[in-house]
Amino acid sequence: MGDSTVRPLWRSLDEAGIPVFRTPEASVDAYATVAAFHQNQQLLQQTPRSLSSELESPDLEGARMLFESVVAERREVLTEMESKALLGAFHVPVTRTVMARSPTEALVLAEQIGFPVAMKVGSPDITRKSDVGGVVLNVRNATEVRLQYAEILAAVGRAQPGARIEGVTLQSMHTGAYGRELYVGVFRDPLFGR
Numbered sequence: 001m002g003d004s005t006v007r008p009l010w011r012s013l014d015e016a017g018i019p020v021f022r023t024p025e026a027s028v029d030a031y032a033t034v035a036a037f038h039q040n041q042q043l044l045q046q047t048p049r050s051l052s053s054e055l056e057s058p059d060l061e062g063a064r065m066l067f068e069s070v071v072a073e074r075r076e077v078l079t080e081m082e083s084k085a086l087l088g089a090f091h092v093p094v095t096r097t098v099m100a101r102s103p104t105e106a107l108v109l110a111e112q113i114g115f116p117v118a119m120k121v122g123s124p125d126i127t128r129k130s131d132v133g134g135v136v137l138n139v140r141n142a143t144e145v146r147l148q149y150a151e152i153l154a155a156v157g158r159a160q161p162g163a164r165i166e167g168v169t170l171q172s173m174h175t176g177a178y179g180r181e182l183y184v185g186v187f188r189d190p191l192f193g194r
Contacts, residue, residue: 059089079124080169095174101167103149109170110145116173119148121156125163132159138173145170 003022010020021027063086070078078086084094098113099122100106110117121134129135133155136148149168156163 056091058091063089073124075124077124077127079122079166080120081122095171097169097171099167099169100149103146106149106168106170107142107145110139111142113170113172116140117145117170118173119145119152120169120171121152122166122169123156123163124166126156126160132156132163 013020019027019030021030066078066082066086066089070082081097081099084097087094096113098109100109106119116138119136119139120129121132123129123134126132126134134152136152139145139148152168153165156165
């Protein structure tokens with residue numbers, strides 16, 4: 001400390017490779033940064049134990065059959081139900097999803113699942129369901145289920161008239177702090193090879 005009176009000393013220390021700080025607060029902040037960096041490096045070097053010995057083996061044959069059926073139909077995108085079946089084959093937890101082919105069936109299934117439910121159009125031709133009005137969240141009672149079933153079909157019919165519609169899927173509405181919706185796209189890039 002001392003500003004202009006200690007500048008020659010600062011230069012000498014700097015030339016010797018010793019850090020120089022204008023205030024004690026700056027030196028403490030620098031030390032804290034180095035200490036945090038060291039701790040983070042130690043944490044990065046920790047290796048978690050293997051979970052593979054505790055997990056059931058994946059159903060590779062079921063996953064293979066699923067892919068073969070999609071390829072046989074000359075499709076490149078899995079439906080929601082197929083995606084969840086694939087994740088289930090590898091023991092990835094997903095929300096239980098059921099397909100309703102009529103408003104009455106949707107009502108019965110929603111009662112079995114329990115309210116609130118999420119409703120989504122079930123179509124192999126539609127990948128981004130919300131873009132065509134094919135998703136309704138927080139459906140809270142039987143009356144809404146019937147109404148939303150019709151609304152989903154009407155909205156999708158207007159937005160994508162040629163789409164094949166198998167029905168409407170229903171699933172329990174999960175609103176937990178750590179729940180996330182996941183959309184995964186996989187493609188081949190000529191730059192990286194096949």
